[in-house]
Amino acid sequence: xxxxxxxxxxxxxxxxxxxxxxxxxxxxxxxxxxxxxxxxxxxxxxxxxxxxxxxxxxxxxxxxxxxxxxxxxxxxxxxxxxxxxxxxxxxxxxxxxxxxxxxxxxxxxxxxxxxxxxxxxxxxxxxxxxxxxxxxxxxxxxxxxxxxxxxxxxxxxxxxxxxxxxxxxxxxxxxxxxxxxxxxxxxxxxxxxxxxxxxxxxxxxxxxxxxxxxxxxxxxxxxxxxxxxxxxxxxxxxxxxxxxxxxxxxxxxxxxxxxxxxxxxxxxxxxxxxxxxxxxxxxxxxxxxxxxxxxxxx
Numbered sequence: 001x002x003x004x005x006x007x008x009x010x011x012x013x014x015x016x017x018x019x020x021x022x023x024x025x026x027x028x029x030x031x032x033x034x035x036x037x038x039x040x041x042x043x044x045x046x047x048x049x050x051x052x053x054x055x056x057x058x059x060x061x062x063x064x065x066x067x068x069x070x071x072x073x074x075x076x077x078x079x080x081x082x083x084x085x086x087x088x089x090x091x092x093x094x095x096x097x098x099x100x101x102x103x104x105x106x107x108x109x110x111x112x113x114x115x116x117x118x119x120x121x122x123x124x125x126x127x128x129x130x131x132x133x134x135x136x137x138x139x140x141x142x143x144x145x146x147x148x149x150x151x152x153x154x155x156x157x158x159x160x161x162x163x164x165x166x167x168x169x170x171x172x173x174x175x176x177x178x179x180x181x182x183x184x185x186x187x188x189x190x191x192x193x194x195x196x197x198x199x200x201x202x203x204x205x206x207x208x209x210x211x212x213x214x215x216x217x218x219x220x221x222x223x224x225x226x227x228x229x230x231x232x233x234x235x236x237x238x239x240x241x242x243x244x245x246x247x248x249x250x251x252x253x254x255x256x257x258x259x260x261x262x263x264x265x266x267x268x269x270x271x272x273x274x275x276x277x278x279x280x281x282x283x284x285x286x287x288x289x290x291x292x293x294x295x296x297x298x
Contacts, residue, residue: 015116018253019190039157039166040095040110042296044274050158052138053113053182055125064122070147077119084120084177088152091170093145095237099224099293102143110157116143117153117175125178127188130163137162138178138188163265195215210213217277218277220284221293222255223266231257233266238266245287258297267297 003295044050065077078084098110104122113225120126120141129136139159146154154173157166165171178188222238225231238255255268268284271277277294 038185040098040296043157043161044111044296047111047158047161050111050113050162053125053140054139055140055188057180057183058123061104061122064144066106067141068144069184070118070144075118075144075147075149078121081180083179084126084175086152086175087131088172088175089150089170090153090155090163090165090173090175091146092155092157092159092166093153094157097297099221101136102140106142107293108143108156109293111294111296112156113137113159113162114138114143114156115139115141115153116145117141118144118147120175120177125183125188126153127176127178128155128159128163129167129174129176131174132172133164135163195228217297218269218274219267219295219297220263220269220272220277220281221295222284222288222290224260224263225266226262226264228257228259228264231266234266237267241287265295267295270297 050055060079065079066072067076069075079099082289093116094107094110097108100108102108102116115126117126117130122142122144124141126137126141127136127138137159139155145152146152151170153173155165156266163171163173165173207247218288223231223234225234235255235257242255253269255266258265259266269280271280274294280291281294
């Protein structure tokens, strides 16, 4: 029992530290994303066509749904299956946080259809609709934030591109939670009707900037370190595992270390598209028992 309490206390402490880190995150630019953050240097050509998250009934995270404080405000996450609807300003977060741990413990993937919300359950699903254009997307909520009073949801970069707000940085949206009842009934399969704006839009709204187009080789990131020796040690361990499991990850090739600014990334594979990289990442996760992320590399 004492050991169980110690483990539980450590987990709670880790969550508190994670939320504290969120509360001290850099301030946002006027455009909507954090200072030193922004879109990826290279993005898939078809990012605006990224499929919606597929809703499924998942158990709530044991620690990420407890009341917490951030930026001097108190938040009490929802822990039941009640409906939820909210309208306000959405922003997005990108490359600065790509690969970092979210409040759920999962790693943030800016090319996935995910979002951060202050109080929706982790994990849960929501349909987010751009009130100006009617564009909508289903996202999986797996992180906390934003904590500024004028923001209601932080979208992944892919979700922001799909909703047409990536170029502007922010956009007015409506967030509708998909409850367990909605998921069981399949009501999410039909797109929600466009939400009419409270004021008529300008006669000729400026066209949104296109998402960066940069087709290129995809790889799987197996780790990222600030110390080169740590990255090399992981590369060597993975190389040994691949030799012991020859034939299971034929697309992986030899693991390698690439320097990216202050980080040393351990990568595997050079694949033509993100779907192939996702499949390889899942194989690595089963083999290594650790998170693996598809990344677009030069």
